Amino acid sequence: MNHLPEDFIFSQSSLQDYVDCPRRFQLKYLLRQRYPAPEVDDLLEFERRMAQGERFHHLLHQHAVGLPAEVLQKRIDDDEVRRWFDTYLANGLNDVPERRYPEYSLTIPLGAYRLLAKFDLLALSDDKALIIDWKTSRHVPRRDRLQKRLQTIVYRYVLAKGGTALNGGQPIPPEQIEMRYWYADHEGQLVSFAYDAAQFEADEHYLTCLVREIEERERFPLTDDTTRCAYCTYRSLCERGITAGPLDEWELDEPTDLDELDFDFDQIAEIEF
Template identity: 45%
Template sequence: MNTAPEHGGNMLPDDFQFTQSNLQDYLTCPRRFDLRYRQRLQWPAVQTAPVQESERRMKLGSDFHYLAHQHALGMPLPALTALAENDPSPELGAMWRSYLAHRPTELSAAGVRLFPEVTLATVLNGWRLAAKFDLLAAQPDGRVLIVDWKTNLRRPRSDRLRARAQSRVYPLVLAKAGESLLGQPVPADAITLVYWFTAAPADPEIIPYGAAQLAADESFLADLIARIAAADTFPLTDDDRPCRFCAFRSFCERGDVAGPLDEFEDDFAFDDFDLDWEQVSEIEF
């Protein structure tokens, strides 16, 4: 039996930054958070099977994000369409056509300011909390749209999307730190979070925000961050279903075989495959 301790032995480094991703890891399984972020354990296991299909989906998601990013920056539409339609994967062209037909109308409104792939950060309980946005769209009337592109195989359930850490972190960070980017305060009731799906382009998840939700999210996240920072034990989750899609499953003796990709996206992985954010500009509140 694996006798690795439940805790990493070291406190979080002073420069550790919380994100929706690592907070979600903790909520899913405290042990995963410990292994990934405190112990920084590199464990050679794939998350899903078949591996080649998983890698293909990862590249497809990355390519779509690139096209959407370049479009927001003002790259000519014909050039982007040619890239999509000439891609070896016909799915990218289909995704791009769906994007052009169904992307939020606010993105092309007169006077809108688009900020693709930008990071904002605030501080909760003395710890940095950062959000990496696919796109922020600032309307002339002060409203701000958070758009998150999702390239899942299927549209996730609304209740599960709204329960994700991302749905709390993104609007809160924008409300707290948006003035640094936009030059004016961003009231909570001016914020709307939109999850847009290539698998359901006409059915985005639209989540309005407000002062009451901001207060609730700030309390929840501040308490969560304080609990993580003070913890010296990180127990394994009692629910072993997510373990099928966790790279540490064999380390924790929760199985050796990766779960199937279609179930992975349905049940536990609503976030797109990780993209390379190392070069993304950052603005801190």
């Protein structure tokens, strides 16, 4: 039986949830179960970090649309956010093409559904298409783990498949695409991933198969990897414990990306395509 609504829009977050735990995907996106339990042990600190991340992203957006850095700097009342913003001014836009699209969303068809990517910044020139994701996390993940993240897979694929309107009506060649994670709390450390036609084809196959698998599923089993449950909001529903995992280890385990947590159902519904 197909559980997916016809107008379902996949994203890197929902696909990552599915890959991490099919049951989490079902609870969150099909049953739309709201959060019964905190995800981490220190909720106040968790919320503070989320608010800092949102503030930082908002500042970068304001800067990208033309507000002067000096004006924005005066408005910052948080020392960490100020330090991140200064770091961004020092090196965040190094080697970034001039044609820039901040907070840009693209959707493309994926099987019978759609796939959405919400980019922090797209920057293009005649021979380069750079995707930047601003990160405020306290830890820089291992490169091999980032490479496997659905965000890395989905963002490059969506731009290659759906970036025609940004490129004079021509598809953007995968070889021109680079995905760059930039870490504000680590002096602008970069983790970058190139792209090519072979990877594009492999990603298309992987994503198409993943969606078909979700579509055809009768049951959505609980993950076997119970370490994921410590940070999962559904652990009481699943009888996988009642204690939230420690915040400081949250980003080490990367159950969810803190910078992506503002991405919710309401935002998805508002995006037209």
